Amino acid sequence: MIETTKALEEACSTLAKSDFITIDTEFLRESTFWPELCLIQMASPDLEVIVDPLAKGIDLKPFFELMANPSVTKAFHAARQDIEIIFHLGDLIPHPIFDTQVAAMVCGFGDSVSYDQLVQKIKGVHIDKSSRFTDWSRRPLTEKQLDYALADVTHLRDIYITLRDELEREGRASWLKEEMAILESRNTYDLAPENAWQRLKMRLRKPQELAVVKYVAAWREREARSRNVPRSRVLKDDAIFEIGQQQPKDTEALGRLRTIPRGWERSSSGSAIVEAVNEALALPKEEMPRLPRHTPTPDGAQAAVELLKVLLRLTSERHGVAAKMIANSDDLDRIASEGENAEVPAMQGWRRELFGNSALKLISGGMALRFADKKVETVEF
Known part of the structure; x- marks a missing residue:
């Protein structure tokens, strides 16, 4: 060596x-x-x-x-x-x-x-x-x-x-x-602590809850980095969600949470979390984070997704490109629901040329799928 x-x-x-x-x-x-x-x-x-x-x-x-x-x-x-x-x-x-x-x-x-x-x-x-x-x-x-x-x-x-x-x-x-x-x-790679909450599998939706989660997750990120320990050793995800939901404004309230170890609320970390909670709650409502609104799935969109899955597989096999590389399930859902307005990777660059344009034709009726000679194929009108 x-x-x-x-x-x-x-x-x-x-x-x-x-x-x-x-x-x-x-x-x-x-x-x-x-x-x-x-x-x-x-x-x-x-x-x-x-x-x-x-x-x-x-x-x-x-x-x-x-x-x-x-x-x-x-x-x-x-x-x-x-x-x-x-x-x-x-x-x-x-x-x-x-x-x-x-x-x-x-x-x-x-x-x-x-x-x-x-x-x-x-x-x-x-x-x-x-x-x-x-x-x-x-x-x-x-x-x-x-x-x-x-x-x-x-x-x-x-x-x-x-x-x-x-x-x-x-x-x-x-x-x-x-x-x-x-x-x-x-x-x-240079992820700001303020964006750490976006990596969590979110269980909460209210702006006040999200604000608390954002501030507490940012504190955990900075603490984990400074101590060079895994995030879970500082505070587990479940605890962040419970803090976001219960919003303890003092150490006594923090100590009553199930996910907080007994006595931990009296530590410097407990005080820092309470401070983060109160900072989050002091934000003006318009500055609190919000999750994207879920667009209701149009009638027939799920059937369209199933057709797009078949088209994706055909495209993958025909061009020798992994299906995962072309589009994921979220791409298909949004193309079925939003069509041309879907802002997803499958509708951009080489993916659009390979798959996106055909997907739009399929859901708009300009293309069909048929089974012939023991295989599925596309038919354009």
């Missing part, structure tokens, strides 16, 4: 001469808010390296400079968590990037295909998974563990080349660029 800054500089200098590199990370985050980076694996056509970010005195600056190098494409598989780590530690987003999981969906390998599956389908190789649950923070790592870690980037070279060439051959490289723009956006 690379354990010194000088060795890392030399490796990154060599890797930077390639048009592309493959990259993967191993990390732990069971007991922390921020993932703990334990290993970095990188490979170009000519070099394979493993970096130990836990090595004493190592400076990862050469690695971050490589991640920012616009001349080198960084190929990941399921890139989001790897990029989140790089963003947190280096305050940058790797660019340009190529996510082989997304590319595989565009190329028809199915929904959210795993790395193991791609290696098997493209290279015909079965990966030994026995080291999958390694504690990557422990040292020393065995040769078997290091071989397993390195395989995550060595096979990825062939997968990247295969998918890149397939996208170019099918004229779909621009489709992937649209998806990579989302992964390369700082907004994907």
